[in-house]
Amino acid sequence: MNGEVARNDREAGDDPSTGAPFDDGPAADGGPDIRRLDDWDADVLCDLVTDFGGPLYVLDLDRVRENYRRLAAAFPDADVYYAAKANALPRALAALADEGAGVECASAGEVLRALDAGVPAESIQYTAVNPPARDLDLVVDRWREHPELTVTVGALDTLDRLADRGYDGRCCLRVTPGVGAGHHEKVRTGGDATFGVPYDRALDALDAADGYDFDVVGVHAHAGSGISDAEDLAAHRELVGRMGDLAREAPFDLEFVDVGGGFGVPYHQDDDPLDLDAVAAATRDALGDVDATLRVEPGRYMVADAGVLLTTVNTVKEAPDTVVTGVDAGMTTLARPAMYGAYHAIRNCSADGRETVAQTVAGPICESSDTFCTDRPLPAPERGDTLAVGNAGAYGYEMASHYNSRPRPATVSIAAGRATLSRRRETLADVTRPEVPE
Numbered sequence: 001m002n003g004e005v006a007r008n009d010r011e012a013g014d015d016p017s018t019g020a021p022f023d024d025g026p027a028a029d030g031g032p033d034i035r036r037l038d039d040w041d042a043d044v045l046c047d048l049v050t051d052f053g054g055p056l057y058v059l060d061l062d063r064v065r066e067n068y069r070r071l072a073a074a075f076p077d078a079d080v081y082y083a084a085k086a087n088a089l090p091r092a093l094a095a096l097a098d099e100g101a102g103v104e105c106a107s108a109g110e111v112l113r114a115l116d117a118g119v120p121a122e123s124i125q126y127t128a129v130n131p132p133a134r135d136l137d138l139v140v141d142r143w144r145e146h147p148e149l150t151v152t153v154g155a156l157d158t159l160d161r162l163a164d165r166g167y168d169g170r171c172c173l174r175v176t177p178g179v180g181a182g183h184h185e186k187v188r189t190g191g192d193a194t195f196g197v198p199y200d201r202a203l204d205a206l207d208a209a210d211g212y213d214f215d216v217v218g219v220h221a222h223a224g225s226g227i228s229d230a231e232d233l234a235a236h237r238e239l240v241g242r243m244g245d246l247a248r249e250a251p252f253d254l255e256f257v258d259v260g261g262g263f264g265v266p267y268h269q270d271d272d273p274l275d276l277d278a279v280a281a282a283t284r285d286a287l288g289d290v291d292a293t294l295r296v297e298p299g300r301y302m303v304a305d306a307g308v309l310l311t312t313v314n315t316v317k318e319a320p321d322t323v324v325t326g327v328d329a330g331m332t333t334l335a336r337p338a339m340y341g342a343y344h345a346i347r348n349c350s351a352d353g354r355e356t357v358a359q360t361v362a363g364p365i366c367e368s369s370d371t372f373c374t375d376r377p378l379p380a381p382e383r384g385d386t387l388a389v390g391n392a393g394a395y396g397y398e399m400a401s402h403y404n405s406r407p408r409p410a411t412v413s414i415a416a417g418r419a420t421l422s423r424r425r426e427t428l429a430d431v432t433r434p435e436v437p438e
């Protein structure tokens with residue numbers, strides 16, 4: 001069960017024959033507010049699939065840098081921590097660290113990856129949500145080497161479990177702010193008791209943390225992911241206001257007040273980008289006069305529009321009310337449409353001037369939710385066409401799975417006009433490797 005390597009796959013280190021869709025390097029001022037799917041060079045995207053095989057994730061590291069620069073300029077006195085869960089590709093973590101970002105990690109695995117990518121320990125914050133024992137063991141182990149690490153704790157149990165392991169390092173308290181925001185109910189964490197200590201018990205929890213001899217350095221809350229409309233922004237403001245109040249009432253000085261991430265990006269081609277300056281001004285205003293550094297931890301904003309997913313049409317089928325366009329990527333490659341009904345722009349990079357037909361783009365997974373769109377007008381498909389799926393840089397590869405015994409795709413990263421294989425395509429041997437033979 002091994003050796004299933006796509007015909008054109010290259011090995012790490014091979015030089016691609018194609019150039020990159022963008023080759024100017026990152027704009028010093030952060031460049032345009034949004035990169036749309038139409039801005040990518042269709043011919044180069046087709047060439048990338050020819051060179052590296054498909055499905056293929058492409059991540060433009062120069063654009064990641066631009067997104068950081070724009071965001072950091074909007075929040076000049078804040079610390080910006082990148083939420084690695086959006087895309088933990090080592091080259092992305094290294095590029096962001098090089099720009100000056102810290103990294104917010106959701107697991108011990110992400111902490112290790114951040115350290116391996118050269119992120120300084122003092123710029124790493126581990127947010128422990130019901131942390132498995134193995135995670136705490138690993139993080140405490142690394143903390144002994146790197147005492148500058150910070151652990152964010154969302155339950156008194158976690159304090160206890162850290163203390164049991166001899167941890168007395170930097171600690172931040174996660175609070176459930178009681179307000180949620182985001183693009184889907186499944187990603188609105190702020191109102192959900194799972195993710196922190198209830199707001200009205202936060203002062204007691206700060207005392208408790210202090211009693212353990214931890215170095216309590218901050219408070220943290222996160223409303224949810226995909227803040228984009230007025231309602232979300234109102235929730236964000238409310239959260240920030242509550243966190244400001246908490247910091248002012250805290251029984252001791254805090255180094256920082258972390259108000260989470262969640263800044264949205266437009267997924268529809270004609271949606272407006274977030275007015276980052278307005279969000280930053282509202283954040284400052286709601287926080288008020290607090291003698292602690294503001295911290296934000298965006299994931300999606302940094303990487304979403306820096307990435308596309310490329311997939312190849314393998315089946316074109318006339319159905320009674322639609323055309324089914326079968327492709328080689330599916331919900332195991334990009335889960336967001338199946339999981340949240342999320343909209344992603346799709347472009348046929350091979351079709352020049354073809355008529356438009358309503359079509360359902362569907363993957364190879366045996367689930368009726370395995371569609372990227374339904375009845376969407378797109379150029380008439382032909383077998384072998386390359387389709388690009390936009391905004392795939394955030395929560396794309398990270399949420400990919402092996403369901404239906406599907407190996408995960410390769411990732412090509414782009415920097416300064418050069419496309420490089422950053423993660424090889426998995427083979428079936430990678431899928432079956434952990435299995436124990438009879």
Ligand SMILES: Cc1ncc(COP(=O)(O)O)c(C=O)c1O
Nearest residue numbers: 083222225226261262298299300
């Ligand atoms: C604690 C925490 N911080 C940061 C983020 C990043 O969110 P986003 O990628 O929407 O900016 C998340 C995800 O929702 C999160 O749970």
Ligand SMILES: N[C@@H](CCCC[NH3+])C(=O)O
Nearest residue numbers: 085187189225336394395
């Ligand atoms: N996975 C979600 C974002 C959730 C972030 C984690 N709290 C998405 O794709 O939109």
